[in-house]
Amino acid sequence: MSRRGFCFVKNLPLQRKLMLIIMLSCCGTLLAASVFFLAREAKGLYRAQREDLVSLAEIIGANTASALVFDDPESAQRTITPLAAKRSILAVYVLTGEGQIFARHVAPEAGNAELPLERLGPSATPDAVLAAVEQIRRGSQGSSLFSGFDCLVQPVYFDYERVGTVVIHADTAEFQKNLRWTVMVTLLFMLATVIAAYFFSARLQRMISGPLLDLLSSMKDVSASKNFAIRVAKPSDDEIGLLYDGFNEMLSEIEERNQILRQRQAHLQQLAHYDPLTRLPNRTLFYDRLAQALYQAERSRQVLSVIFIDLDHFKDINDTLGHRTGDLLLIDVASRLSSVVRSCDTVARLGGDEFTIFTQNVMNADNAAIVAGKLNALFAKPFQLGESEIYVTASIGVTLFPHDGKTVDELLMNADIAMYHAKACGKNVYKLFDKKMNEHANERVTLLSDLRLALEREEFVLHYQPKVDLLTGNVTSVEALVRWMHPRLGMLAPDKFIRLSEESGLIADLTDWVLRTACTQAKKWQEQNLGSVRVAVNLSPYHFQRQDVKEAIFSVLDATGLEPALLEIEITESALMQNDEYTCELLRELRGLGMTISVDDFGTGYSSLSYLHRFPINTLKIDRTFILNMMKSSEDQAIVTAIIAMAKSLNMQIVAEGVETVDQLEKLKDQGCHEIQGFLVSRPVTAETVEQFFTPENHLHQHGNATAGGGAAAPGAPS
Incomplete structure (x- = not known):
């Protein structure tokens, strides 16, 4: 079969x-x-005819x-004439041994046949006759057919x-008939057999191809x-039945895997x-929904509000009560936020303790403010987390579409800016975005950029x-x-850049610089015989997260040569609690070297007063x-x-910060406060100016008279 024919057969349907x-x-x-049958039958007929002729011969x-x-x-x-009278005998010749025709009988029917001896004629020589007989003998095998x-x-x-010789010519008409x-x-028979075979084959191929075609149809339906x-349905128990079983098993496995895949896709x-x-929409879904809502609001000329919510002091809760409690709090906050919005609005968690909400068709800023007020009110009730009740507040920023912005990023940025203004206003409030806030935000970005270079530029x-003893005034x-x-804004107080330095991660480098500079200055005062005055340095909570506070302090003391007893470390309550085991061990080691340990701004944190006995604290500074x-x-x-009263019971020194009036001074003295610090004594001044206080005079009496005379500093001035 040719290649083309093979390809044709190969591509035929089953x-x-x-x-x-x-x-x-x-x-x-x-x-x-x-x-085979015809050959056998022809051979039998021919053999019968030959046997008949041989008998006659x-x-x-x-x-x-x-x-x-x-x-x-x-x-x-006379002998041959009667014997040759058979209808099938055409001619009989009796020849002598020399080749002469001795007797002959030629039937009338032989006239049409070209008999060899008849073609020789009567004048044929004996040799010609013998040659003709030899030729007849050699061709006798095929003469009957041709x-x-x-x-x-x-x-x-x-x-x-x-x-002699007998030559017989017999007619083969009967044989051929x-x-x-x-x-x-x-x-x-062959035709009948082929027809029967065709119908049988059609039946047989349907038995084989039918189930296969049904299986193919099912495969197409599934596909x-x-x-x-x-x-x-399995048609039989043969190999085709096994193929059906395999197909069903394959479908079962695919169905199972497809179900698992759908579950995984749903999970993804x-x-x-x-x-x-919290099961709230995340940043991606919130962006998508807000983009669609902005498109619809623009078409229908509606006002839409975007609200940014940030929990106040959430990090302190994580640090003091653990991340599990923080997670439970976030879940409860999400539940409360979802309970006050409409079905057409969306509450989302962007990450950490930041939540966002957009509300559609709020009409105006007043309605947006009402929504923000309701959100603030959600935090008035405590959160029940296990056996603990926790009060948490939130700072909320609100911006409006299309008044404040028209894109998702612009609205979220404006809401974030408004939220930071809410935090700056004391937290637990909401603020509507004002375009002037952008100026403050831009200034903040610029200030952050300048802050990164401030240390390098010195x-x-x-x-x-100074801190003054209430009994001696020293x-x-x-x-x-x-x-x-x-260089552009002049002298900036800490409240302008400390938060920025904490957010940018520069607080650790800044604290190291303060510690090194303060210890260097204290060493100079000691060398100038100005007295053994301790210098107090505030360590940021972020400093304790580095786990290398001790090495940093020891490095500065070694570099400056300052005695540990002349260094006072001030930390906040949050720093005290965020890693209490590490902090406790560190403070115990520092106090063992003679350093004074003070807790700054005491009373504003979340820690319990009973925790203080666990820490080696020398001094508590009451917040101003x-x-x-x-x-x-x-x-x-x-x-x-x-x-x-609590500090006295724990044998701790008490320092009152922010003392500005004589009345405050007298009240603190009556209650047994040990030391004070504030404008009543002195504002923060340069190293050269503060040296005048390093004398045995009663600076408290001197400044107390000045205050009584009307020289007190204005309350609330920044330190």
Whole structure:
């Protein structure tokens, strides 16, 4: 088969391939059997005809042998004429041994046949006759098929001596008739057999191809519908049945894997668009929903508000109560926020303790303010987290579309700016965005950029504020307070840049610089014989997160040569609690070297007073806000009284910050406060100016008279 024919057969449908195989097998087998049968039948007919001729030749030979011996042609002629009267005999010749025709009989039907001896004619020589007889003998095997007659040459013996030859020509019409009949019957049988084989083959191929085609149809249905729950009925228990079983098993496995894949896709979709802790939409989904809401609001000319919410002091909760409690708090906050918005609005968690909300169709800023007020009110009730009740506040920034911005990023940025202004205003409030806030934000970005270069340019300076003993009026120590000599904005107080330095990660480098500069200055005072005055340095909570506070302090002391007893470390409550085991061990080691440990701004944090006995604390500094209000607020007065009483019970020194009036001074003295610090004594001043306080004079009495005379500093001035 040619390559083209092979490709054609290869690409035939399965049904036609099966039919072709079956029919070719049947027809090939039938053809071989028919050919064999015809050959066998033709051979049998031919053998019967030859045997008949041989018998006749033997009879003629036996009856004409004596006539040949005695040269009696008439007797031979009489002998052969009756024997050759058979219809199938065309001619009989009796020849002598020398080749002469001794007797002959030629049937009338032989006229049309071209008999060899008749073609020689009566004048033929004996040699020609013998040559013709030899030719007849050699061609006798095929004469019946090609010449229309059969020939037989039979020798005649008398007493075992050859005396002549008998030549017989027989008509093969009967033989050919029988052969044609046999061929016709065979062909009819073959045709009937082929027809029967065709219908049988069609039935058989349907038995094989039908289930396969049904399986193929089911495969197409599954592929088109993607319904892997489809199952096919097993048609039999043979190999095709096993194929059906395999197909069903494959569908089951695919269905199971597809179900797992759908579950994983749903989980990934959930992770990609929802916060795993609170189940609120995350930043990605919030951006997408807000973008769609802005498009609809623009088409319908509606006002939309974007609200940014940040929890106040959330880090302190994580540090003191643990991250698990912080997570529970975030979950409860998310639940409360979701409870006050409409179904068309969206609450999302951007990350950490930051939440965002957009509310549609708020009409105006007043309605947005009402929503923000409701959100603030959510934090008035405590959060029940296990057995603990926690009060948490939130700072909220609100911006409006299209008044304040028209894009997602612009609105979120404006809401974030408004939220920071809310924090700057004391927290637990909301602020509506004002375009002037952008100017402050830009200034903040610029200030942050300048802050990164301030240390390299040596733009920071230290001022010092003395602490005075209430009994003697002598200075016990000075607190180092950093100032920034900004080249453009002038002298900046800490409240302008400390928060920025904490957010940018520069606070650690700044604290190292303050510590080194303060210790260097204290060493100079000691060398100038100005007295052994301690210098107090504030360590940021971020400094304790580095776990290398001790190494930093020891390095500065070694570099400056300052005695540890002349260094006072001030830390906040949050720094005290955020890593209490490490902090406790560190403070114990520092105090063991002679350093003084003070807790700054005491009373504003979340730690319990009972925790203090665990830490090696020398001094508590009462926050200036309580001192400023103690003369007009009974609650603040009670707090001051409680702190002083508690500190005394723990044998700690008490320093009151922000003392500005004689009344405050007298009240603190009556309650047993040990030291004060504030404008009543001195503002923060340069190192050269603060040296005048390093004398044994009663600076408290001197400044107390000045204050009584009207020289007190204005309350609330920054330190």
